Amino acid sequence: MTLRADHVAGAFFICVGLLIIALSGDLPTGTLSLPGSGFMPKIVAVLTIFFGLVLTLRASESRVFATVAWSDAKHAALVVAITALGAAAYEWLGFLTTNVLLIFTLLVVIERRKLLPAATYSVGIVVVTYVLFVHLLKTPLQTGPFGF
């Protein structure tokens, strides 16, 4: 049997449905006249499993899984990894430092830009944004150990 995109997608949704049912174990389902907090999640989880099954059964209409293009996956993974580092540092380093480092890293590591233009752009765009939010729009941004 050829593995198709909808086989994978359908299996994913079936797993999601099963996971929700497993996690709903301690939530009371209640009765029809007094539904509990587990009532609706279980109904929707069962529907998710059902639709996932239908998707899997009709998978022959979808693309072969091997033909799904993943050429942009490396770019995506790098962007996610660098943004995750930025998120981890955000409350610690504050808006200004984190975002200067985030934009600079994205430009240098992923886009292979030269250091000086990347640094100038990163500092410029972050400072302009900071002034716009903090001074013009009066929206306070996260501060770091240096008070900005």
Next chain:
Amino acid sequence: METTLLSLAHGFSVAFEPTNLWYAFLGCLVGTLVGVLPGIGPLAGISILLPVTFGLNATQAIIMLAGIYYGSQYGGSTTSILMRIPGEASSVMTCIDGYAMAKKGRAGAALCIAAVGSWIGGTVGLLVLTLVAPPLATIAVRFGPPEYTALLVLGLIFLAYMSSSSLIRTLLMACLGLLLGMIGIDNMTGHFRYSFDLAELGDGIGIVPVAVGLFGLGEILSTPSAGAVKDIISPRMRELLPTRKEWSDAKMPIARGTLLGFIIGIIPGSAHVISSFLSYAIERRISRHPEQFGKGAVAGVAGPETANNAASTGAFVPLLALGIPTSPITAVLIGALMIHGVSVGPTLVNEHPDVFWGFVASMYVGNIMLLVLNLPLVSVFVSVLRIPYAYLYPMIIMFCIIGVYEVNNSIVDVWIMLIMGVLGYALRKFDFDPAPLVLGLVISPILEQSLRQSLIMSNGNYLIFFSRPISLGLMLVSIGLLVLAAYAFVLHRADWRTKLAEVEAGEKEL
């Protein structure tokens, strides 16, 4: 009628306050830029800029955010006509004949017709909104839990039926959204659900991190920077005026697009996308020269552009009158008003007349601003596209983080955004449209509460939905739609929705 006109006059007095005019202008300007830039649609744009409105009052906030919404519809046409890149989804159809006109040296005329059509569609839509929304809100006050349940079920089924991707895919996305919407404290029993001892999840997952993740970050992850720079045609000012024949060719498509767009806008789903597709299909079907479509037919620009703007206005009817979002964008707008302490629904018109009428009046003003902004400044907007995407997307990521973090000052929301970005990337790979997920997330608490309240009211009898006239009518429409959808699904019949999916995927032209 007299009361409506008096209230509208009051709305204009609110809209013409200098600060409100400024925020309407700002919204229109940013919206046009959001529409022009490929890879950042109105949903991500509104979500990212939500924190900007925290320092404003509710009226100013909704005026600015709505300006971004309808401004993006105007801006989307610019990249479609000049670059054959739809700045946002509803401009897909404009690419076909708009770009063909540009290739023939009629880019300015195409932009002018698109702008005038958008203005007429938006303004006439507003006139109907002004007349329809207040009486509808009066009726909606009588809605109880069974009616709300039936209405929301109808909304979900309509969404699935109208969706350009398959019925099952749409329902799966809606289910995933409903499940995400159940995270947090259960309002009726106080139980914590799926919060994994994270206090931040007690209030549930917010719409902003989900929307920004799926539509902002997800789009960036799916767009490698190497393919983002294209040649740009920049029309001169004197080339903007269409000829008399072009005006004459545009007249009726604009009229039909206005009517069609507004009606479809009221229906849940990605109304502005569907309306532009249907308008194009109708114009081609009734044209005396269908062979000209795809080669620069004026009607192929005038109809879809008018329809998508009229649909954007139509989408505000259920939002303002019933408090029910018909699209993820209107859902974010509801969220924005709730942040400012205004609950949207049938009581909005009476409890917050300044917000309701000020907002309606500001849209009249905003549509004129957009007309004035878009034509003379087209070359300025187009020059934004000359910024290399490699420099643009790091800036968008920064705005995503600000937008998400500032809503609750919570880093957990930023992590949710990141997870949703990865999910959005994966969903695109498997041909899923994430929009129903966001809609499911928003209506989940309302649907669950109204369903459970209905069952408590009827002592567990499901027939309550068929024993009250309004809910009975809504349920019958739902059943009818399900039967129609199942018929096409079981018999594998290709209808207009299949064609729309193919055109959106760029597989074929109409």
